Amino acid sequence: MIEEIWNLAISPGVLPLSILLIPMALFWVTCLIGSFDFDFIGFDGGEGGFDSGDGGDLVGGSMRWLFRFFHGDEVPVAALLSFLLVYLWGGAMLGHYFFPPGNDGVEAAKLDAWALLPALVLTKLTALALRPMFISLRGLEGEAKPVLGRAGRVRSRVCDASAGQVEVEDPESPLLINARLAPGAEPLSRGTRVMVESRDPDRDVYLVKVHPENS
Known part of the structure; x- marks a missing residue:
């Protein structure tokens, strides 16, 4: 056998x-x-660290959808x-x-x-x-290591209300979190400095906003 x-x-x-x-x-x-x-x-960018690349919104959106379908934002x-x-x-x-x-x-x-x-x-x-x-x-x-109220930078290609990833500043080592903006907020590009505002326990993501120094 x-x-x-x-x-x-x-x-x-x-x-x-x-x-x-x-x-x-x-x-x-x-x-x-x-x-x-x-x-x-953790691929750089997008949902759960997945970089959708610069191939356009259609390709990027499709890849993010496929990534979420297989629970790639958590697994x-x-x-x-x-x-x-x-x-x-x-x-x-x-x-x-x-x-x-x-x-x-x-x-x-x-x-x-x-x-x-x-x-x-x-x-x-x-x-x-x-x-x-x-x-x-x-x-x-x-x-x-709590992240609420701390500053960080957008690591994904974009961060909006449906997808994104932020690297929170930490003296020991950077913390990578799944992040979202409030509905209707202008999407943020990679490198934008942000502030972690709150946590959405239902989606297991953090809500962020533009850091005051960028205003």
Whole structure:
């Protein structure tokens, strides 16, 4: 049985995914050794640190929506990618087991493509199930260093009423928080100095306003 699984894992259609599991496993081992530092990947900008880039509002809005759909504002990106890879690998293994493509590369690619949809669904469900845990972990860090009333700068490309990220100034190390502006407020660009005004517990975000020195 083990030999059969091994042969399936190193078959041409599954081997690329099997190889990707190795650096993923090493990454998680490194995180565990580092005392569960769950702030490992925070892309600069946008919702939850995701940089939507400068490709226009349509592209930026679509990426932010997709990021929020998979709870990327609360679940680290590295975790989401790991879930997706594991489920994609598992789906490909099952597909190649029940529908062996032989040496047909096209059929093998089709089986891998079909495995993507259930992998995305399972990734969404896993992120939803683990979301409270990651919120709790990040919340404990936030309690240790209150940010209300403190100054910071916008780290995302823009910060508005629907998305944004702010780096709060701290003598020890900067604190990265998900931030929003009040509805109707003018969007702020990266680097703008702001003040943390309040916290929205329902969305687990902080409301900020332009710092008086910018007025």
